[in-house]
Amino acid sequence: MASTLGKPTIEHTNPLARTLLEKLDYDQLTNCMRCGFCLPACPTFKETGMEPASPRGRIALMKAAVDGLMVPDQQFEDQMNLCLGCRACEPACPADVKYGQLIEQTKEAIEEHAKHSLPVKVMRKTIFRTLFPKRGAMKLLGGSLAFYQKSGLQKVAKSTGMMKLFPDHLAEMEGILPPASSKGVVERLGEFYPAKGEAIAKVAMFRGCIMDVMFANTNVNTVELLSAAGFDVYIPKSQVCCGALHAHSGEMNDARELAAVNIDTFKSLNVDYIVSNAGGCGAILVEYDHLMKDDQKYSENAAWFASRVIDVSTLVVEKGRIPRFDQKIASSDQQKVKVTYQDSCHLRNVMKGSSAPRTLMKQIENAEYIEMVESDSCCGSAGVYNVVQPEMAGTILEHKMEYANQTAASYMLTSNPGCLLQMKLGIEKHKPEQPMTAMHIVDFLHERMIFSK
Amino acid sequence: MLNEVLAKQLREIVGEKYFRTDQEALVAHSYDGTPMLQALPDGVIYPETTEQVCEIMKIASASLIPIITRGSGSNLCGGTTPLQGGIVMVMHRMNKILEIDMENLTATVQPGAITGKFIAHVEGMGLFYPPDPSSMKISTIGGNIAECSGGLRGLKYGTTKDYVLGLTAVLPNGSVIHTGGKLTKDVAGYDLTKLLVGSEGTLAVITEAILKLIPQPKTKKTMIAMYKDIYGAARTVSKIIKGQIIPATLEILDNTTIRVVDDFAKIGLPLDMAAILIIEQDGEPEMVERDIDTIFNICKEEQADRIEIAATREEAEKLLTARRSAFTALARLRPTTILEDATVPRSKIADMILRTNAIAQKHNVNIATFGHAGDGNLHPTATTDARDHEEVHRVEEAFAEIFEAAIELGGTITGEHGVGVVKAPYLEWKVGAAGIEVMKGIKVAFDPLNILNPGKVFAKETKKRVVIQHG
Ligand SMILES: Cc1cc2nc3c(=O)[nH]c(=O)nc-3n(C[C@H](O)[C@H](O)[C@H](O)COP(=O)(O)OP(=O)(O)OC[C@H]3O[C@@H](n4cnc5c(N)ncnc54)[C@H](O)[C@@H]3O)c2cc1C
Ligand code: SF4
Ligand code: SF4
Numbered sequence: 001m002a003s004t005l006g007k008p009t010i011e012h013t014n015p016l017a018r019t020l021l022e023k024l025d026y027d028q029l030t031n032c033m034r035c036g037f038c039l040p041a042c043p044t045f046k047e048t049g050m051e052p053a054s055p056r057g058r059i060a061l062m063k064a065a066v067d068g069l070m071v072p073d074q075q076f077e078d079q080m081n082l083c084l085g086c087r088a089c090e091p092a093c094p095a096d097v098k099y100g101q102l103i104e105q106t107k108e109a110i111e112e113h114a115k116h117s118l119p120v121k122v123m124r125k126t127i128f129r130t131l132f133p134k135r136g137a138m139k140l141l142g143g144s145l146a147f148y149q150k151s152g153l154q155k156v157a158k159s160t161g162m163m164k165l166f167p168d169h170l171a172e173m174e175g176i177l178p179p180a181s182s183k184g185v186v187e188r189l190g191e192f193y194p195a196k197g198e199a200i201a202k203v204a205m206f207r208g209c210i211m212d213v214m215f216a217n218t219n220v221n222t223v224e225l226l227s228a229a230g231f232d233v234y235i236p237k238s239q240v241c242c243g244a245l246h247a248h249s250g251e252m253n254d255a256r257e258l259a260a261v262n263i264d265t266f267k268s269l270n271v272d273y274i275v276s277n278a279g280g281c282g283a284i285l286v287e288y289d290h291l292m293k294d295d296q297k298y299s300e301n302a303a304w305f306a307s308r309v310i311d312v313s314t315l316v317v318e319k320g321r322i323p324r325f326d327q328k329i330a331s332s333d334q335q336k337v338k339v340t341y342q343d344s345c346h347l348r349n350v351m352k353g354s355s356a357p358r359t360l361m362k363q364i365e366n367a368e369y370i371e372m373v374e375s376d377s378c379c380g381s382a383g384v385y386n387v388v389q390p391e392m393a394g395t396i397l398e399h400k401m402e403y404a405n406q407t408a409a410s411y412m413l414t415s416n417p418g419c420l421l422q423m424k425l426g427i428e429k430h431k432p433e434q435p436m437t438a439m440h441i442v443d444f445l446h447e448r449m450i451f452s453k
Numbered sequence: 454m455l456n457e458v459l460a461k462q463l464r465e466i467v468g469e470k471y472f473r474t475d476q477e478a479l480v481a482h483s484y485d486g487t488p489m490l491q492a493l494p495d496g497v498i499y500p501e502t503t504e505q506v507c508e509i510m511k512i513a514s515a516s517l518i519p520i521i522t523r524g525s526g527s528n529l530c531g532g533t534t535p536l537q538g539g540i541v542m543v544m545h546r547m548n549k550i551l552e553i554d555m556e557n558l559t560a561t562v563q564p565g566a567i568t569g570k571f572i573a574h575v576e577g578m579g580l581f582y583p584p585d586p587s588s589m590k591i592s593t594i595g596g597n598i599a600e601c602s603g604g605l606r607g608l609k610y611g612t613t614k615d616y617v618l619g620l621t622a623v624l625p626n627g628s629v630i631h632t633g634g635k636l637t638k639d640v641a642g643y644d645l646t647k648l649l650v651g652s653e654g655t656l657a658v659i660t661e662a663i664l665k666l667i668p669q670p671k672t673k674k675t676m677i678a679m680y681k682d683i684y685g686a687a688r689t690v691s692k693i694i695k696g697q698i699i700p701a702t703l704e705i706l707d708n709t710t711i712r713v714v715d716d717f718a719k720i721g722l723p724l725d726m727a728a729i730l731i732i733e734q735d736g737e738p739e740m741v742e743r744d745i746d747t748i749f750n751i752c753k754e755e756q757a758d759r760i761e762i763a764a765t766r767e768e769a770e771k772l773l774t775a776r777r778s779a780f781t782a783l784a785r786l787r788p789t790t791i792l793e794d795a796t797v798p799r800s801k802i803a804d805m806i807l808r809t810n811a812i813a814q815k816h817n818v819n820i821a822t823f824g825h826a827g828d829g830n831l832h833p834t835a836t837t838d839a840r841d842h843e844e845v846h847r848v849e850e851a852f853a854e855i856f857e858a859a860i861e862l863g864g865t866i867t868g869e870h871g872v873g874v875v876k877a878p879y880l881e882w883k884v885g886a887a888g889i890e891v892m893k894g895i896k897v898a899f900d901p902l903n904i905l906n907p908g909k910v911f912a913k914e915t916k917k918r919v920v921i922q923h924g
Contacts, residue, residue, distance in 0.1 A: 005838055005840040005841055006840075027788060030788040030789065030838070030839060030840065031788045033486070033488060033784060033789065033790050034484050034485065034486050034487075034488075034526075035486050035527060035588070035591075035784075036486060036525050036526060036527045036588075036591045037588075037590065037591060039525065039591050040567070040569075040590055040591060049499075049545050049546065050478075050481075051478075051481040051482060051526070051543070052477045052478060052480075052481040054481075057481040060480055060481055060483070060484060061477060061480055061481065064480045064483075069480060069483075069491075069493075070476050070477075070480050071476075073476065075475060075476065075477050076476075076477065079477060094780060094781035094784045094785070095781075095784040095785060095790070096784075096785045
């Protein structure tokens with residue numbers, strides 16, 4: 001792209017418009033040529049049929065706010081918040097408009113002006129400042145969640161109808177949470193796990209915060225899969241949360257602080273690849289260079305970091321020795337077990353990792369891979385989206401489950417914890433015609449891995 | 454213009470949700486695919502049935518409110534920009550495929566149906582709807598009809614106008630007309646169907662269309678030929694047609710486009726070529742083989758530097774990627790992409806490309822040219838930056854000269870994108886003063902109050918023809 005002519009000089013009286021003018025990348029706004037090619041990719045447009053709920057519409061609203069054609073009001077904020085951030089619009093765009101950056105900048109501007117009510121403020125602060133960044137706090141939460149689940153309290157809560165006091169969608173989510181654990185992958189495997197056979201490369205595992213509490217088994221399985229595929233795996237203890245949820249909610253400074261710690265941690269290990277098994281985390285990790293571009297101290301190392309980030313499936317397929325997988329227990333009528341897959345938007349649209357998971361699923365003996373209609377379209381989970389936008393998330397999920405049902409698959413695989421929970425919720429709520437189990441692809445593969453002795 | 458009483462009436466027709474006057478809706482319908490053009494409407498309405506459209510038109514007529522019908526807003530001529538305010542009528546909710554008639558080989562569809570989806574549906578039934586504008590993933594059948602869109606298959610199969618058999622349309626006064634039908638032969642009176650095709654939303658609102666379907670061709674074969682001499686490419690095009698072979702696709706990319714495409718798609722195109730032809734033939738296997746053979750020989754005779762025939766469908770797709778990524782690659786070059794649409798007789802393609810290059814150079818602007826060589830429909834495409842007013846002015850000057858050159862070579866100012874507001878000042882160059890008068894008469898007959906898409910097609914003033922400066 002040729003060099004820029006910069007932003008317009010406008011004296012906005014509206015404070016949010018002022019901040020938008022300051023934060024938004026005006027070049028990207030100009031790059032959008034309003035061709036509309038992004039419209040069919042967008043789930044919120046598909047559901048509403050309304051131009052403002054499309055990428056082209058949202059970009060037009062951003063530009064209109066900056067240009068002074070409109071004053072950004074509550075409706076403006078609501079429309080921006082309705083965006084899932086799934087970024088399906090980006091690969092569809094001929095002009096390569098960086099929509100993800102635009103929506104992040106917009107949300108950051110909105111956040112700066114948010115007049116959150118006190119309880120919301122306190123909750124946000126607890127979640128973003130205390131819970132996610134701190135391993136200890138996350139573990140504590142994992143521990144108490146485990147206690148809650150194991151102690152029978154959960155049953156009590158359910159049977160007494162206590163959960164009914166919460167909004168429906170929270171109650172629903174509660175029901176499908178997996179057993180949490182206070183013991184993460186490092187506690188179980190240590191900080192290093194060697195390759196089976198000759199080592200192809202030295203990789204470091206990004207364990208994630210939610211992943212390591214709610215899906216610690218998946219993390220352990222990831223390490224074993226990587227080892228079987230020929231990688232020496234490091235799991236540095238000093239890594240922190242990726243910052244994705246902060247960034248998507250407009251808390252950019254917090255996101256940058258977290259990124260700095262991660263960059264320092266992984267740089268000191270000098271690994272060939274940084275492996276992620278959660279699309280949502282991977283997508284921000286792979287864009288740390290963009291996140292830190294204005295930070296002179298970190299920009300170079302951030303680029304080093306970002307260039308090494310890779311999803312576990314892609315690494316195994318493209319650089320590793322693919323292990324053998326066999327579906328041992330075929331179903332009674334001798335038919336192959338049917339498997340389908342829901343893309344993680346961030347893995348697909350940002351990390352460009354949609355083919356490797358499919359390659360792996362097709363490698364499993366005695367299993368049949370079935371592509372689901374619109375598997376590339378967001379499931380409605382999108383970070384905390386299903387919690388803050390339950391209505392839209394619910395409609396999207398309902399349509400998703402119709403397609404899931406059509407596959408007649410027994411397994412619904414995913415590559416991201418949020419999507420996994422959403423698919424579990426979908427199966428629970430909409431009961432496909434045949435029994436269906438949602439699983440992380442790594443767990444599914446791990447269960448079927450034939451260890452060559 | 455829109456008072457509360459009217460708003461209430463409109464809401465009663467379509468339902469609370471589907472008439473909007475909020476800021477967000479107005480801003481989001483203030484533009485279309487046309488660069489550097491924006492104007493706010495007073496309201497946005499989403500009808501669901503022909504009856505609702507009638508009711509809306511009655512109110513619009515009674516209160517003299519402009520109605521701008523809109524499909525997906527992908528047009529490039531300002532066709533849906535509400536320049537004089539009024540109500541934008543979005544056809545998205547009327548998107549059903551009502552019938553596929555296997556006995557008559559026709560389809561009956563609502564105007565908001567997305568063309569790409571419709572084509573996929575029809576192909577799933579073993580049939581073929583040829584008009585395939587590059588925007589078909591988003592554009593609607595209604596928009597295609599109103600612009601008379603064409604595509605890569607235009608040479609052999611014609612454009613939208615060749616596939617519209619009948620229409621249901623609502624006139625500005627709210628009455629409904631039915632034109633044509635499932636008939637191949639029909640000469641009862643003036644051909645209003647043809648008149649509405651390409652009418653750009655200025656005569657009536659199309660609410661249903663009967664389309665012609667044809668059997669699917671059995672096979673397809675694709676080849677690419679590269680030339681150091683652009684006249685070699687042009688002569689190839691003429692010779693193919695003269696040899697009475699009509700390829701399904703016959704596309705050209707000029708040197709500037711080749712460079713940009715290769716830089717983007719990295720498919721190893723030779724950068725020293727003046728032009729590339731992409732040729733596809735479909736039909737019965739023996740005929741396809743024979744045609745491709747003959748075309749191959751013509752390319753050789755005309756000194757093509759390299760000729761490749763795709764052995765498999767995948768390879769063919771790779772070749773077509775070059776053509777398809779032309780627009781994408783150009784769009785990424787600079788912030789603002791102005792895709793234009795001049796058409797010349799196919800024997801004049803080389804001259805037109807060379808004239809375009811000279812004009813671009815003279816005005817010091819970047820213009821690449823690609824397009825449908827087979828039907829002479831070229832897309833000179835400027836890459837610029839809307840914020841650089843001085844450069845944009847030079848681009849506009851260059852385009853005026855390009856249209857002038859097209860007309861001088863016996864061509865026209867638009868082959869498929871329509872007149873809208875962008876080409877309106879040039880229309881008289883093509884159709885003459887008498888032509889404009891007849892067209893204005895037709896407009897008055899349909900829309901005496903001038904409420905349908907006002908300000909489009911007819912300009913207040915015709916642009917003066919540019920005096921080409923020599924030397
Ligand atoms: C990247 C790109 C590539 C393109 N490629 C091509 C191409 O290859 N060939 C081509 O011909 N065009 C092309 N176009 C132009 C455009 O896509 C076509 O003109 C298309 O037909 C517009 O369809 P739409 O549904 O978006 O209509 P809109 O843009 O919404 O409307 C177009 C016109 O139709 C009128 N209209 C819409 N619906 C109705 C209705 N129901 N009744 C009456 N009037 C109506 C509108 O008032 C307007 O004047 C391209 C555009 C882009 C952005
Ligand atoms: S596809 Fe890209 S350029 Fe086109 S409207 Fe969407 S964001 Fe804008
Ligand atoms: S990120 Fe997803 S929801 Fe948001 S505009 Fe893009 S496609 Fe639509």
